[in-house]
Structures are given as C-alpha cells and as structure tokens.
Amino acid sequence: MNATTISVAAYPLPADWRDFLALTKPRVMTLVVFTALCGMLAAPVAIDPVIGFTAILCIALGAGASGALNQWYEADIDAVMKRTAKRPLPAGRMDAQAALHFGVGLSAFSVLLMGLAVNWLSAAILLGSILFYVLIYTVWLKRRTPQNIVIGGAAGAFPPIIGWAAATGDVTALPLLLFGLIFLWTPPHFWALALFMKADYSAAGVPMLPVVAGERTTRTQIGLYTIAMAACAVAPWALGLAGDAYGLTAIVGSAIFAVLALRVATRTRGENDAMKPEKSLFAFSILYLFLLFGGLATDRLVFA
C-alpha cells in the first residue's frame, strides 16, 4: 500500500452538501411532505401562514432526519443492493459519525422547533414518526419479518395527522382515515417494487415478502390490500368528511389502481419477464397519493 492509499482510507474526503441532501431521501420525502401539507390544508381552521410554513418545514426536516438515521443504520445492506450501493455511506463518501450526528441533530431541531413554534401535540407525533421509522421499522422489523413494511409502514402514514394537528391542535376522524389510507397503500406500493427488486433484497438477506413467502403470496396480498385501501380511500367522501373533488379522484384513482393491481395479482412471472405491470403499479401508486391528497386540498382551497 503506498502513502496516497493510506491517507485516502484514513481521511475520507469531507462530504459535500449533495451527500447530506441524499441522506434525507429527498424524492420519497416530497410525497411525505405533500401529504402533510394537504392534511394541514384539509383542516377546517385558518392557520397563520408563518406557523403553517414552520410546521411543514419541521415535518420536512424531521422526515429527512429519519431518512439519514435509516441510512446510517443500513449502510451494510445498502452496500450489497444495486439500487442503494451508490448512497453516500456505502460508497464511502461520508463518515458514519457525520451521518449519525446530522440525523440526531436534525431530528431534535425539527421536534423542538415544532413544539415551540407550533404545538406540542404535532411535535409529539413528529417525534413518534421518526422513532417509528428508525427504531420499529429500520432497527427492529426490517431484517426480521416479511411483515416489516406492513407494521413499520405506519411511520409514513403519520404526516397528514401531523399536518392536521399542527393546524387544529387535535386529531379527528378525517386525519385518522387519511392515516388508514396511506397505511393500506404502503403494501401494494412497496411489494410491487419488491417483486421486480427481489434479487437485491435476496442478496442483502432482507426478508421481504417475495423473498420469504414467494411471488404468488405477494401478488395475492397486493390484491387484498388494494381492496381495503380503495374502501378506505372513498370513505372520507362517503362519510361527508371530504368534498367532491376528493371523492372523484378517490373513485377514479382507486379504480385505476385496482385494475393495475388486479393485473399484478393474477399474473405469473414469465422467463426474461420485464415486469412491466409491476413497474406500472409502483409508478401509479405514487401518482395516486399525489392525486388524492391534491383533491383533498382542492376542495378546501377552490370549492370551500
């Protein structure tokens, strides 16, 4: 080993800001923040714009911090999976301590700012979501059970409740139904992807459902969760808790989702299969939540 190799190994280059941004999983977190914003806008109260902005900022920072802590803990499996191997930690561009300090510091900052500037109920739920994602999902369940994302996925369902609680100081039936919607959406969202990323999870030894229970079971589960999700999606409108823009997007969006999910649920992988139906379902799952939460906000902002 020559001198240059030793110095590079002992003193990795300082990570630049792009790596810190990558730690926060910005693309996934845009939808997390959007559902929180729409949960806040759906509340039947006028929130002060500065307080509202601060609440959304805190949710974005808290969600990003939880992503950083997730990546700090998972650097070993991220290094094995093709999709994640280029992340700052497995690629060796960032020191693990820096990621840990960033995640803990940002979590504490976001929760304290939420409590001091907005209210302590929303701060407590934000803290609960961060702890749920990091401790319950990442540390405890992900490497132990194929039900990891069913239970752990609840973390990602809290943001509309946090947005609502930031505006109103309470939690009522509508935010709880929105929680249920994201909770039931997570299995089809993730298992569609897990079907075409099975090899990655298998290589990393992560017991995702297609790896442990097989593709047939996973496809059936996708179908069943989709039915429950669609019922929960339409419920806010059917119960008179959300308006017609939401009702229309929920009915049409859920019908399209159901058709795509049915295709995935009833097919079998062929040889050299490009997994197009699974990729379409995964892509549409993201658009679906954007549309439904957009419909919810439209009812308040445009038709109220």
Ligand code: HEM
């Ligand atoms: C335990 C629950 C969940 C799991 C395991 C999961 C897993 C994944 C994975 C592996 C990806 C693919 C690629 C990537 O890293 O960019 C992904 C993409 C995505 N997820 Fe999830 N997800 C979950 C919940 C959620 C929730 C709650 C939301 C938002 C409400 C969400 C929003 C997204 C978005 C927007 C993308 C696309 C990102 C892109 O375009 O790169 N996910 N998800």
Ligand SMILES: CC(C)=CCC/C(C)=C/CC/C(C)=C/COP(=O)(O)OP(=O)(O)O
């Ligand atoms: C407000 C707040 C704290 C929200 C938390 C948001 C949250 C829990 C989002 C979950 C979505 C997510 C990034 C899953 C990735 O799964 P993974 O970690 O298994 O994916 P990976 O393989 O890409 O790391």
